[in-house]
């Protein structure tokens with residue numbers, strides 16, 4: 001048995017890590033890479049960007065935990081709501097060690113469910129990009145100790161809408177400072193508390209990836225690589241501070257579960273595309289009061305809408321998010337429901353017997369609407385280039401997934417063309433007409449970067465060979481691997497494999 005120290009660099013892009021390690025910008029990560037094994041982390045489920053952290057902390061495949069977005073569709077209430085236990089089986093593995101088992105300290109794992117008492121310390125939402133529940137700690141008094149020792153939580157809400165280069169500098173500065181503070185807190189906890197398992201996630205790479213991604217071809221902005229590099233360098237410094245004096249019986253795992261690239265998402269206009277497809281020949285629309293909702297939405301720019309929302313408590317923020325996106329929908333005229341999503345588009349058929357206000361019969365009618373929606377989406381092209389905007393529309397059978405929670409997932413997942421989304425002015429279909437792009441030349445939400453499915457893992461310890469690149473592993477393999485290193489039996493319902501057992505070395509550096 002040895003101790004395990006896991007450092008997550010949330011949504012850090014492996015190609016940037018590799019490039020910047022070889023350019024000498026990330027010396028501490030490079031040192032670890034030379035001391036250990038490097039694994040690409042691949043997800044079979046590229047299309048559901050909220051999967052990685054729930055898959056990591058449950059050690060279950062997505063079909064058996066059902067989480068893919070922080071706000072998911074509740075077919076009984078006919079609305080989207082924040083996921084948590086017991087709605088979904090989101091059980092972080094460290095909360096189930098008994099008092100004779102390993103003691104865990106957990107700092108800022110994204111998208112964890114409501115805190116519970118357990119054998120260790122867990123702090124949530126202190127410097128995190130994505131949370132399910134408001135900031136907290138277990139035991140509760142830990143937050144007072146942190147406030148006295150380190151200071152107030154440095155985490156901050158994402159600003160939406162397009163902003164200028166001065167704003168980007170401010171974001172860079174705040175992310176660098178947030179990383180320094182999180183590193184100080186982690187160091188303090190490591191020194192003052194006993195632990196067998198230490199998990200810490202730095203989120204600046206995630207927020208920075210979305211907002212400081214390099215300039216897009218269409219945008220007249222200077223290259224932003226240097227700002228993002230500063231964020232990655234701050235993380236490298238934290239990695240150095242936290243790993244430099246680690247005892248030899250500690251296995252160090254460093255990595256990201258998914259990556260980042262140019263933003264391809266057209267999800268902002270998906271509801272308008274669906275509205276065109278489902279509007280029947282008599283002109284009956286799914287939105288009961290289209291005028292009122294559109295008027296409010298068009299009258300208040302996205303940046304201001306998000307600014308108002310940012311100042312509200314979490315439950316009101318969720319209500320407003322759902323209202324802007326789904327408000328005023330008449331379910332009796334909505335055969336297809338456009339769900340909330342950040343990257344790929346998520347759709348659900350309004351199915352009788354499953355949705356409480358369902359109108360589509362299972363069987364032939366369901367299949368017809370699936371096909372009509374797929375064909376309809378493929379008919380939209382960019383008005384200027386004539387290029388299709390949809391690359392593929394996937395159904396459950398295309399997802400390589402199964403399990404008890406498949407019903408929580410969308411029926412259709414819209415994969416966008418792998419081209420920058422901001423190039424559009426208008427999307428047109430010869431059948432359904434035109435949908436305007438809300439911010440020509442820019443991404444409506446201000447996110448220049450969005451997710452890629454591949455992450456990476458650097459593993460240093462007695463179980464791993466030195467200075468080698470090994471075949472890819474899955475996110476689901478990480479929890480059983482950590483549990484094995486800690487010398488604990490793998491829980492019966494945990495899936496995945498232990499990554500250092502029976503794997504041949506593929507190539508040497």
Ligand SMILES: [Zn+2]
Pocket residue numbers: 011206210451
């Ligand atoms: Zn993200």
